[in-house]
Amino acid sequence: MPRKSAARWKCSRCKRTFAKKNQWHSCQARTVNQHFQDKPANVRKTYDRLIARLRRIGPLRIDAVKTSINLAGEFHFGGVRIRKEYLRVGFLSDRMIEDSRIVHTERLGPAKFGHSVILRDPADVDGQLIAWLKRAYDQQSR
Numbered sequence: 001m002p003r004k005s006a007a008r009w010k011c012s013r014c015k016r017t018f019a020k021k022n023q024w025h026s027c028q029a030r031t032v033n034q035h036f037q038d039k040p041a042n043v044r045k046t047y048d049r050l051i052a053r054l055r056r057i058g059p060l061r062i063d064a065v066k067t068s069i070n071l072a073g074e075f076h077f078g079g080v081r082i083r084k085e086y087l088r089v090g091f092l093s094d095r096m097i098e099d100s101r102i103v104h105t106e107r108l109g110p111a112k113f114g115h116s117v118i119l120r121d122p123a124d125v126d127g128q129l130i131a132w133l134k135r136a137y138d139q140q141s142r
Contacts, residue, residue, distance in 0.1 A: 032064045035082045042121060046087055047080065049122040057134050071133075077140040078133060087119040089129075091136040101128070
């Protein structure tokens with residue numbers, strides 16, 4: 001059952017909103033387009049496909065900052081780091097996922113894991129990836 005929307009805190013400097021008052025963050029915002037300067041067109045196409053698929057899950061907030069593009073519904077559930085020729089997509093999970101596509105896993109708590117995958121092509125944005133991201137999206141609102 002989703003929890004009630006909590007009051008959001010808005011940073012007076014960067015105007016971004018957060019779940020907790022005075023939550024640590026960087027006020028160094030960027031645009032999505034700035035992240036893709038001097039990157040191959042295929043990298044941007046992969047990102048655009050990812051975002052289009054995520055928008056079908058529910059309301060999506062995209063928060064581009066200095067080093068990444070954060071993904072949030074009501075709360076943060078994942079992020080995208082743009083590399084020279086690929087995207088590194090991180091997401092949260094309530095369980096350990098063991099799959100050859102997972103390039104990094106970090107235990108963040110007793111039932112909280114961070115996982116990362118590499119996307120090199122729009123075809124990498126497949127049903128399995130979207131299922132993982134949907135679960136992360138659904139978990140963040142509990």
